[in-house]
Amino acid sequence: MIVRRARIAVLGLGLLLAGSSGRVAAFPVDGDQTALPSKTELNEDALDKPREVFRSEFAGGKSYLINLGNLAFSSPSILGEVARQAGVSCGTCHVNGAGNAKFFMPKMSTRPGNFDTTGPLFNPKANNFVLDPVRIPSLRGARYLAPYGVDGRMPSLRDFVHNVIVNEFAGPEPSPVILDAVVAYLQDIDFLPNQSLGRGGRLTGKISEAERRGEALFAKPFPHDPNMSCAGCHIPSGGFVDHQQHDVGSGGLFKTPTLRNADFNAPYFHDGRFDSYDQVVGHFDRAFDLGLSAQDRRDLVAYLTAVGDGTLPYEHDGAGASLKEIDDFASVLATAIPAGDKDVVALAVDTIGQELRELTERYPDRKNTSVSGGEVERSRARMALKEVVLTLRRIDMAVAEGRINDASADYKTYRYLMAAAVPALLASAEPWSLFNPAVHDQHYGALRQVMQSKHTSR
Amino acid sequence: MRAATAAPLDDAAERYRPYMIAGIGDALAGARALRERAAENDLAGAKKAWISARAGWERSEVFTAGFVPELDARIDAWPNAVSGFHAIEAKLFGAGRTDVESDAAALIEHLDSLHGKLRDMPLTPQGLLDGTVRLAYEVGESKADGGESRISGTSLDDMRNNVAGIDFAYRTIFADALKAADAGLADTVAGRIGQLKASVAAPDLPHVNIRTLRRASEELVVALQAASAKLGLPRPTLEAQSR
Numbered sequence: 159m160i161v162r163r164a165r166i167a168v169l170g171l172g173l174l175l176a177g178s179s180g181r182v183a184a185f186p187v188d189g190d191q192t193a194l195p196s197k198t199e200l201n202e203d204a205l206d207k208p209r210e211v212f213r214s215e216f217a218g219g220k221s222y223l224i225n226l227g228n229l230a231f232s233s234p235s236i237l238g239e240v241a242r243q244a245g246v247s248c249g250t251c252h253v254n255g256a257g258n259a260k261f262f263m264p265k266m267s268t269r270p271g272n273f274d275t276t277g278p279l280f281n282p283k284a285n286n287f288v289l290d291p292v293r294i295p296s297l298r299g300a301r302y303l304a305p306y307g308v309d310g311r312m313p314s315l316r317d318f319v320h321n322v323i324v325n326e327f328a329g330p331e332p333s334p335v336i337l338d339a340v341v342a343y344l345q346d347i348d349f350l351p352n353q354s355l356g357r358g359g360r361l362t363g364k365i366s367e368a369e370r371r372g373e374a375l376f377a378k379p380f381p382h383d384p385n386m387s388c389a390g391c392h393i394p395s396g397g398f399v400d401h402q403q404h405d406v407g408s409g410g411l412f413k414t415p416t417l418r419n420a421d422f423n424a425p426y427f428h429d430g431r432f433d434s435y436d437q438v439v440g441h442f443d444r445a446f447d448l449g450l451s452a453q454d455r456r457d458l459v460a461y462l463t464a465v466g467d468g469t470l471p472y473e474h475d476g477a478g479a480s481l482k483e484i485d486d487f488a489s490v491l492a493t494a495i496p497a498g499d500k501d502v503v504a505l506a507v508d509t510i511g512q513e514l515r516e517l518t519e520r521y522p523d524r525k526n527t528s529v530s531g532g533e534v535e536r537s538r539a540r541m542a543l544k545e546v547v548l549t550l551r552r553i554d555m556a557v558a559e560g561r562i563n564d565a566s567a568d569y570k571t572y573r574y575l576m577a578a579a580v581p582a583l584l585a586s587a588e589p590w591s592l593f594n595p596a597v598h599d600q601h602y603g604a605l606r607q608v609m610q611s612k613h614t615s616r
Numbered sequence: 617m618r619a620a621t622a623a624p625l626d627d628a629a630e631r632y633r634p635y636m637i638a639g640i641g642d643a644l645a646g647a648r649a650l651r652e653r654a655a656e657n658d659l660a661g662a663k664k665a666w667i668s669a670r671a672g673w674e675r676s677e678v679f680t681a682g683f684v685p686e687l688d689a690r691i692d693a694w695p696n697a698v699s700g701f702h703a704i705e706a707k708l709f710g711a712g713r714t715d716v717e718s719d720a721a722a723l724i725e726h727l728d729s730l731h732g733k734l735r736d737m738p739l740t741p742q743g744l745l746d747g748t749v750r751l752a753y754e755v756g757e758s759k760a761d762g763g764e765s766r767i768s769g770t771s772l773d774d775m776r777n778n779v780a781g782i783d784f785a786y787r788t789i790f791a792d793a794l795k796a797a798d799a800g801l802a803d804t805v806a807g808r809i810g811q812l813k814a815s816v817a818a819p820d821l822p823h824v825n826i827r828t829l830r831r832a833s834e835e836l837v838v839a840l841q842a843a844s845a846k847l848g849l850p851r852p853t854l855e856a857q858s859r
Contacts, residue, residue, distance in 0.1 A: 191769045191821035192762045235827065243826055245760040508827060511834070515757060524689045524856075527697050537855045544753060544854040548841070551834040604696035608706045608767065 193244040194263065195279070199270065200250055201260035203602060205595060206472040207479065208256035208422065211298075211348045220346065220486065222493050223335075226502065227343025229487045230336050231255075233509040238328025240280050245512070248322070248340075255347040256296040259424055267291050272430035281328035293430030295415070296423045301345040302397040303416055308428040310403045310413030316341050333501070349418045350468025359394025361464055372461025375454055380446050388442070388458075392417050398465065407445035420466035435459045435466075476593045477584040480517050484510055485576065491553065495565045500557055503565075507554035511547045518543040520592040521584075528601035532590030539587035542580045546572065625741035625847065628789040632744060635784055636679055637734045642672030644727040650704070651720035662716070663708050667770055669723075670701060674777035678747040678785045681856040683737060684730055688856075691726050694764070699723060702765075709768040741789060742849050748785045749840050749852040751778050755812060756833025759821055772821045779812045782836075790847065797846040805843060808836035 192198075214220045220228075232249040234242045241247070251258050251273060259271040266277040272291035276284050292308045305311065306318035319340050323329040332340075356362030361373050377389040391414045392398040398417035405411050412428040426432040432441065439458045443450045450458070473479060487510050494502040521539040522529050529536075549572045556565035584591075592598045646669025653661035673680075673691065680688040694702040699722035707713045755778050763771025786809060794802040811832035818824040837854075844851050 191759075191766065191771060193760060193822040243760065243822060245758055245826070508830075511830070512758065515830075519757075524685065525693050527693050527695065541853065541855040548753075548834060548838055548854075551831075552838055555835060555838065601695065608695055608710060 199262040208254045210254040223342040227339035271425045275326045299349040368460035372457035419468040503557045535587035542583045629739045639676035654714040675781040682747045756830040
């Protein structure tokens, strides 16, 4: 409980800051010349990113296959042309394997946090001509959560991933190893730990009275059907799922979603129609005539909040976090270069190079009006990152031409640069970077203001 | 093969000067036309003049950041500059307003000041190679968010003019010397510039193949880095203030 209160306090502080400084949380894609609809919100500039926990990190480190899967998951190049042009990857919606509650795409979303997988934009052949978006789910604990899809139509995670790549996003047929890798990566993403959950999914430790009462209500048979209860489908001992589809009065049969880490998975229901647990509980109260009192509802919300918690759900997005991810991605080169695996090397160089180019833009150049000072530090950070991009490109060129020794030598240079020199240069430039909330807000605030002047003038 | 000596390159750099003067001259003429059109409340005419001025400027970016960094930062500042191209862009194309008198006056002053310096400004092959390399790298940046001139929707024009500037600088200053020193490498450079041209010849920004463009951009930079040694020049830098 201590952890949860701390989180709530942090969130509260965040809201206060947002109120006092006019925090601009995100900047949408805009302009008339973009592959995505104008006013698309990808939330890519968020300063806090979901924390990702891997099972294998507790078991000796991530395998080549898991790192390759993480790389492919973050690469637009495994998807179709529109996604590639827009720079959209699996990770755009599933940020660090979680969801993206602020994601919004006109024509494909009806509210932030949902997306029409059968919409017109990414694969016109898959367009069902109905705007029927589904909420973007978190993928934490995916290995426990079969079947897959909001309607649970696919028993196999591998088949589901294949369908997303080829049908929903019009990507080329993925190689078997890439499919295996993405599945291995997804199966490695764990739930965030929750100290309040004990054996069999029971609340444990210092539990409030409301949470205790909520736990009892959760297991209590429904008044008009004693065979049913909340816990009957959200089975506490089974990751709060039953692997079944149900009609809960929301317009069809949908699979039972997990409640683990669900505090961070809003919006709720298959289409993301509800923002809060209170709304969810209210729906069940009405749909199943549960006769809940106001106190009962509060108690259930308290219980859900306790179950849905997780340790340190977000982490500050700084250069360190970016470099750690890039380091994981780049580790595949240690295997792919000696093997002369052109496809994997090209995938890695394209994906990491793009990440590094985006990281470079976090250190504004001297033309940027939203930051002053630290010109030398920013310039050095930018230059170092560009050198790394070019080192990677040399690796790609060498492997493509069969010059494996040259590629290995450049990979050594890459490792050397990224071990100490680049992190140090980025750290020294950080105060004048977009990782500094003040600079971030000024930069994106200015951009948004300029774009808004355009929209209000029409 | 042998490394080329710098002296012929100094002469070659001089051949770039008229192009530089013409590019900034065009930008200045466009900015003056823009002020006139805006003063007559002719929004369409002012926009057209802005685009024309912008073309001259973007063709000149091979040298602006390296040789005149202060003016470059004033003329091309963003996102919420108080003067310069993007401040005017936001008013004309964003808000649909023509009250850009003071912004246009500042832009003209800066461009005029720059134009006046060009005839006597010392030009070094190294500085021009640095600028060519930096711009080649920059062209490969993703424009998925609409790019630098997203409000006017002219980011692709910027890219085309950048590539034209790169092409001209390379052909005028370095191509002959590199052919003499390493014909194969010269072919590689020319090939990559050709790929850049083909990429930005797309009908609009969403149809520019970003992956191909980026690859050509980076391979061009790698080739020019290799070329520097053949030309007897230090390795080009990737940031303007870093030499």
